[in-house]
Amino acid sequence: MNSSEQRDYLTQNTGYLPALPNATVSLVMGILSIVVCGIGLVLGIIGLVMANKDLALYNNQPGGYSIASYNHTKTGKTCAIIGIVLNALFVLVYAAIFIFAFSSNLNDFK
Template structure:
């Protein structure tokens, strides 16, 4: 019998990569993609475990699962940092920090 590709194996890999790349988007994009990739990877792993000779693409699933876990961790850390900043210094404090940072950039560009 001909081997077939595991369902969603490429999608799992892509979602894992995107979850890492978008970790600096306040966790809003990368966290859901990482969770979806992890759920799909668990389903694909269970399907592969039933009959490994029938499917190919398990390496994509394993890699995507690892990337999804890394992406979830990075997104969660970034999201907790943003929440902590809003709780500790507030939106006005963050805006002041950004204005000071931009002034520093403009002064560096003038010199």
């Protein structure tokens, strides 16, 4: 070791990077938004908001968090977007069926 290089004995460097705080939660919410119909729209929105917060946190400090949690967050965001789209389509189709059913019933009574 050269005399100009000094070792930092005060900082603990374990080589372990912490996970993003909501990585697992956003992934679970994203998966549940695809699986669960009806309430999946709400779960997808919650998962998308949590994933966006974690991605912003990671972008502010790229080396401060683990890559695995970053990948979980990206996957959770993707699943949440897919769940939101599927549940929005489900709501639109269900509303169209509901409107069609009631409009045909009203014509029968005239």
